[in-house]
Amino acid sequence: MIVSRIEARRDEDTVAAGPLIGRLLDGLPPEAVLTDPDVTASYAHDMASFCPAGAPAVVVLPRTVEQVQHVMRTATALRVPVVPQGARTGLSGAANATDGCIVLSLTGMDAILEINPVDRVAVVEPGVVNAALSRAVGEHGLYYPPDPSSWETCTIGGNIGTASGGLCCVKYGVTAEYVLGLDVVLADGRLMSTGRRTAKGVAGYDLTRLFVGSEGSLGIVVRATLALRPKPPAQLVLAAEFASGAAACDAVCRIMAGGHVPSLLELMDRTTVRAVNDMTRMGLPESTEALLLAAFDTTDPAADLTALGALCEAAGATQVVPAEDAAESELLLQARRLALVALEAVKGTTMIDDVCVPRSRLGELIDGVERIAGKHRLTIGVVAHAGDGNTHPTVCFDAQDPDESRRARESFDEIMALGLELGGTITGEHGVGVLKKEWLAREIGPVGMEMQRAVKQVFDPLNLLNPGKLF
Structure with a gap:
């Protein structure tokens, strides 16, 4: 009887919603196909500001590779665009829906399929949360280093899509360096495997790296083989205060x-420190113009921090305070992880830039951001993965004020232009999405754009996968 009622409801939905929903229900359970406009609207966008988002026709929640293949075959047959999504923690609009699209949410494919301490690999589905993977491999004495600030909620599939980084990049590198192999559903529904699970391998073009950072525009990642490292000792953190951003740089x-080789080297400017204090009451030093956080996870971190502290003092640090234990270290790291959330609370809305410059020019970028903030009469806080030159100037503004919103967008663009002038890139880890399409063209030039579009044409000739993103 229950089965009959489900079949009857499915038939009614098929008649009411047309061929798309009916075809999707041919290969998906009813609970995996969401059509209520109030529900589908909640899947329309990620966390980026100033990025248009359309109204999806349907949201699908597959649980298996075969179901993803069915979605893509249906989309190809009916010429319907598909927007892949993870946890929607992105900051460039890469997960934003387009009108009439299928939103393909992969959060339900969240199994850790294998953890192998001998091969030092993990095999996971795309919906696995970063922090959950980190904790699971930690139980085996292993370590998955990429740790974006949103690691408690962001998914591995989203991390792969945007080639995300994290606080530990200065020592351990970014997501791309840990993706060994992928299973990918292509636009027409075919399943392709790339890469390897061996320690090394150079067979053919490196298609795995091609998919990492492609923002769901070339295929749907349904399984990933990830490299792991031995779990390092607990890290100790040092905080150094500076009277200027230039001195910290x-x-x-x-x-x-x-x-x-610190395991972490992060910078927070005065605006950011005050915002974190206002939100958390942590008691960070508000008298500082720049706070540098450094950490080592070596066998003798105290000695390493002593040597690093001496360099900070030589550069003009007004105070150098090493953490006494792991708990104090974690408190300092928590302050850094909360920086972007705290800055959002300043005015209610933020535009988070993602400019990466050569380390030697980091000070010039920070000075330039301060000038841009003054010019546009805005609050712009700067947090940075200082060890690799990746900065996050964060423009705080009132989205209900049209003039302030205009100035926020202008300042955001000027910061990106400054980054390029300094020999940098418009994005170190957040991706291009919708927000930076114009700037991608400026950075890589017409020939580069021609080659990028040619690659897209090979994998997605009908332009169904995440259309309108990147270019």
Whole structure:
């Protein structure tokens, strides 16, 4: 009887919603096909500002590779665009829906399929949350290093789509360096495997790297083989206060030139420190113009921090305070992880830039951001993965004020232009999405754009996968 009622409801939905919903229900259970406009609207966009989003025709929640293949075959047959999504924590509009699209939410494919301590790999589905994977491999004495600030909620599939980074990039690198192989459903529904699970391998073109950072525009990642490392010792953190951003950046240059390899090297400016204090009451030093956080996860982190602290003092640090234990270290790291949330609370809305410059020019970027903030009469806080030159100037503004919104967008663009002038890139880890399409063309030039579009044409000739993103 229950089965009959489900079949009857399915038939009614098919008649009411047309061929798309009916065809999707031929290969998906009813609970995996969402059509209520109030529900589908909640899947329309990620966390980026100033990025248009359309109204999806349907949201599908597949649980298996075969179901993803069915969705793509249906989309190809009916010429319906598909927007892949993870947890929608992105900051460039890459997961934003287009009108009439199928939103393909992969959060239900969240199984950790294998953790192998001998091969030092994990095999996971795309909906696995980053922090959940980190904790699971930790139980085996292993470590998955990429740790975006949203690691408690972001998914591995989303991390792969945007080639995301994190706080530990200075020592351990970014997501692309840990993706060994992928299973990908192509636009026409075929399943392709790329890469390997061996420690090394150079057979053919590196299609795995091609998919990492492609923002769902070339195929749907349904399984990933990820490299793991041995779990390092607990890290100790040092906080150094500086009277200027330039002095803090000088310390960064001294640290890197000295051959030190901290597990973390992060910068927070005065605006950011005050915002974190206002939100958390952590008692961070508000008298500082720049707070540098450094950490080591070596066998003797205290000695390494002592050497690094001396370099900070030589660069003009007004105070250097090493954490006494892991708990104090974690408190400092939590302050850094909350920085972007705290800045959003300043005015209610933020535009988070993602400019990466050579480390040697980090100070010039920070000084330039301060000038841009003054010019546009805006609050712009800067947090940075200082060890690799990846900065997040965060424009705080009132979205209900049209003039302030205009100035926010202008300042955002000027920061990207400054990054390019300094020999940098418009995005170090957030991706292009909708927000930076114009700037991608400026960075890579007409020939580069021609080649990018040619690659897209090979994998997605009907332009069904995440159309309107990247270019």
